[in-house]
Amino acid sequence: MRLDPPAALQAPTRRPAAAPKFSExxxxxxxxxxxxxxxxxxxxxxxxxTIRLVEGRLYGSLIDILYRGAPTAVVALGMAVVIGARGIDLSVGAVIAIAGAVMTELIHAGMSAPAVLLATLLVSLICGLWNGALVALLDIQPIIATLILMVAGRGVAQMIDAGTIVTFRSDFFSAISTGRLGPAPSRIVVAAAVYALTWAAMRRTALGLFVESVGANAEASRLTGIDAKFVTISTYLISGVAAGIAGVLITSDIRGSDANNAGLWMELDAILAVVLGGASLNGGRVYIFNTLIGVLIIQSLTTSILVSGLPPEYNLIVKAIVVFLCLLLQARPVRQAVSGMIWAKRT
Amino acid sequence: MQTAKVELIGISKNFPGVVALDNVDIAFQPGEVHALLGENGAGKSTLIKIMTGALSRDAGAVLINGKPVELDSPAAAQAVGIGAVYQEVNLIPSLSVAANLTLERQPRRFGFISWRKAAEDARVALKRLDVSIDVERPLGSYSLAIQHLVAIARALREDTQVLVLDEPTASLDAREVERLFAILRDLKARGLAIVFITHFLDQVYQIADRITVLRNGRRVGAGPTSALPQVELVSLMLGHELQAVEERRPPAEAKAEGEPVLSVKELGAKRVMAPFDLELRAGDVLGLAGLLGSGRTETAKLVFGASAADSGAIRVDGKPVSIRSPRQAIRLGIGFCPEDRKREGLMLELTVRENIILALQTKRGWLRLLSAAEQEKIASDMIRALGIATPDADKPVGQLSGGNQQKVILARWLVSNPRVLILDEPTRGIDVGAHAEIVALIRRLCAEGMALLVASSELDEIVAFSTRVAVLRDRRKVAEISGAKIERDDIVQAIAAP
Incomplete structure (x- = not known):
């Protein structure tokens, strides 16, 4: 045999047969x-x-689920990356608030809308850098490191807003959040773009492999030459920017910065979506598509409770029960039992 | 002590797609050490798990003194007197020895745990093994050998009839092995049946009375140790004759010549390793020999930049370089297979393919991803070239056996095409067949002009593939033996010399 990698890199052989089936x-x-x-x-x-086209814009319950789920989807995609590297980012809700406050402040300062957008995303990137530095450089446990910004970040946003709800008018930001691009609501397009970018970063560069490698075994990754600190920081940067984008969507929606409520508990929905997608908090795998499914489960649940006409005080209970059932469906013993029943019926 | 004969009759077990055990008969007699041998994947672990109630069987019966028993849980197995110590000691290092020994059966007083009674119980349990240590101290503060004895003490109850030990000597040095064997002989004299799983054949001949050999889930040989000479035993385990020892000797003339690829001067770190020199030329296999704790792993890690050196200089191709991290070492064409595969080598959740391409991908950087077709090709080439036993390249590597996992790490470095490959205990914890294959691979890589630095605790192995041997003692390089005179005895003397 010859162990000659350059030669081994030539003609592609058969496609892997097992891989697509497994992901299905x-x-x-x-x-x-x-x-x-x-x-x-x-x-x-x-x-x-039913989906209707009214005045060039799509309407219907399904579109509504996508529309309302878009900010959560953006945050959850970033969260999926962080969790893949065995981290967690509790600060995303606070980063949403900061992004909203910064954006509002800059609009009032008279900056042009695209510049405001860039500056807001830059601030959320810095928030991600802060988290990443605490985790990767100071070796603080992710849950604690991001808890700091979770608590402090909302305070920072409240300070920027000087304790009030500051409103604004901006056609540019309204277009991004509540406008439409062709027949599709533009925020669905934004979420789709974030999905495409995340997918490309994870599956079309080696970053995804390195993230999963660091998540699976950080020490072995270091000994394989992976710059684990760089990879860890990148995951928090991605999560930070994702939260910033969600912040822009949410803030533009209400045309104002509400530091107390913007993105409140969003980190929990995002983590839940990642887990509903089948990922383990122990890291090692980033499931991008499944995370999106997780978001849709959460959002369609909220929407269904609304359309069902159930009194609002039942919302949280029903949501918790259904989420519990979803997770139950994914628990291995239950899965095996269900598969067993399906097989038994066939034979 | 009333002890019993435990028989397993016609045991079969199927896993999806694999017959793990096929109609295996085995009987454990009181007062005997019974060695259970076989390559990785032969079915040893499955048999043990069935016997200890951790797995259910598909067919067959377990008889104790001729009476069938049901072993549907580990507790049921313990109740009929079957105790086991698994390879990875499953105790809690941060708890005290007493807490570990009385876990889940703590003595109570008024409903609360009585720690005084627990400590007493622990001392009594250890006394049976003739061990007296401070049971209040955390388990983790003791050596691995003591931790292993504690694990045995935990498995050993008043009424234990059969004690199963899975690779109990894997992490022990020679003196500790002797101590363990003395304890086993004592237990044997008290009438216990001991099931001893190991891959050290010499230890089998030291301690075992009877041998059963499994291969591919079937019993391929059984009998008293005296009736099974080592050559026959190895051929049973492998299914083919092992090459004569003479053929495994390295070629007489060392091919290594020219400028050193890697040269290390006065490299050292305080309290880790005294400054040492090393030189590696293309075609060299430099063996690192020494006892446990002599500094083999430390040497390997210092050269690779995995642990920080505080003195010394490294040259690659005569040019001075700085190696302060594994990343820099890899860029310079150095690869490193660590001793502790699971902790430092593998990403268990990732697939065989991903684990294999990782080092090459690291070299390329994160922007230039190997395409799916390239990855698939590299992985399937390596699976074929090294004979990695896996149904496909997309199986998580954690599901492979130890020998195949080791081959995956070797494959990872081979595809990155290093000029210097550092192997730390490349054959630890793997079966005889894979062992011979890895020794052959080391010699072939050497013949192809790679420079290798191989740390090993098995002298015969070092002698079999090294062109030169560096002897370490007490974290210091004490000798270098080269040329035709690499003999086991020379190394032993260098290690033992004052």
């Missing part, structure tokens, strides 16, 4: 959960699946 299998359970929720919706509310 991974997405199967989250998709099943989503399908069941939507199926229930179809019974509760006739016309749930």
């Amino acid at each position: 299998w991974r997405a199967f359970w989250p998709l099943l959960a989503l399908a069941l929720i939507l199926l229930v919706d179809a019974f509760i509310s006739p016309g749930f699946f």
